[in-house]
Amino acid sequence: MKPLRQIEVRNLSKEFVLHLQDGLHMPIFSLVDMDVDGGECVVIHAPSGAGKSTLLRCLYANYRASSGSVNIRHVPDRNGGGDGDWVDLTTASPQQIHAVRRTTLGFVTQFLRVIPRITTLDLVAEPLISRGMAVDEAQDQAKSWLARLKIAPRLWQVPPATFSGGEQQRVNIARTLISDFPILLLDEPTASLDEGNRDTVIAMIQEACDRGTAVVGIFHDEYVRRALATRLFPLEAIQSVAMEA
Numbered sequence: 516m517k518p519l520r521q522i523e524v525r526n527l528s529k530e531f532v533l534h535l536q537d538g539l540h541m542p543i544f545s546l547v548d549m550d551v552d553g554g555e556c557v558v559i560h561a562p563s564g565a566g567k568s569t570l571l572r573c574l575y576a577n578y579r580a581s582s583g584s585v586n587i588r589h590v591p592d593r594n595g596g597g598d599g600d601w602v603d604l605t606t607a608s609p610q611q612i613h614a615v616r617r618t619t620l621g622f623v624t625q626f627l628r629v630i631p632r633i634t635t636l637d638l639v640a641e642p643l644i645s646r647g648m649a650v651d652e653a654q655d656q657a658k659s660w661l662a663r664l665k666i667a668p669r670l671w672q673v674p675p676a677t678f679s680g681g682e683q684q685r686v687n688i689a690r691t692l693i694s695d696f697p698i699l700l701l702d703e704p705t706a707s708l709d710e711g712n713r714d715t716v717i718a719m720i721q722e723a724c725d726r727g728t729a730v731v732g733i734f735h736d737e738y739v740r741r742a743l744a745t746r747l748f749p750l751e752a753i754q755s756v757a758m759e760a
């Protein structure tokens with residue numbers, strides 16, 4: 516059976532309007548089309564500053580697109596069966612975007628948005644608990660993700676605010692990948708990791724793809740790209756300097 520399409524981007528354009536610079540318009544990319552099927556790992560490939568992270572943030576609706584559409588196949592209830600419904604994140608309500616992010620769309624950035632006072636274990640177990648899993652079971656799963664990512668057990672009861680960059684990144688990966696989202700957006704998830712942890716994360720992403728997850732990633736590291744990419748997606752940046760409004 517052919518894998519289902521999970522992401523359909525059409526004519527997506529993004530420009531920033533710099534209000535502190537008299538409304539200067541800074542076009543980043545225009546008319547991007549992108550289709551991603553389940554099981555694919557599409558790697559956005561372009562030089563630094565070309566707009567790769569901006570594109571990923573538009574796919575997560577962190578940045579509002581200037582024009583175009585970002586359709587995501589949203590599965591509201593993973594146990595309910597069915598193929599899900601298309602939701603266009605460029606026109607969706609905040610509630611719809613929240614729902615898509617809860618069950619369908621995961622995003623790993625290089626940085627963990629730390630919530631003060633919540634322990635690492637609770638942070639990683641929370642997505643499962645919020646979906647109705649018993650606390651003990653969710654914590655057991657969280658422990659096994661943390662152990663596989665070599666987060667020392669002495670750190671599990673500590674909030675990750677004081678963790679090193681690489682530790683925070685691994686907590687971030689555990690918290691997102693534990694949810695088994697059908698779609699994953701990954702912005703340099705291995706950037707701060709040593710080789711051993713990098714290989715673990717490569718294996719985790721590969722396992723997700725093998726289960727049918729659709730992945731869109733940015734990986735500067737050639738080794739990671741070669742290991743994971745089923746296809747490169749060249750992003751053509753708009754070369755012009757910022758234009759006057």
Ligand SMILES: Nc1ncnc2c1ncn2[C@@H]1O[C@H](COP(=O)(O)OP(=O)(O)OP(=O)(O)O)[C@@H](O)[C@H]1O
Pocket residue numbers: 531541543561562563564565566567568569570
């Ligand atoms: N919120 C913002 N406001 C204004 N300009 C922005 C904003 N976010 C990004 N940019 C600009 O958009 C351009 C593309 O940035 P982006 O972070 O998407 O590049 P990138 O391809 O991910 O680069 P890198 O490989 O270095 O991470 C840059 O010139 C950046 O300054």
Ligand SMILES: [Mg+2]
Pocket residue numbers: 567568569733
């Ligand atoms: Mg970037």
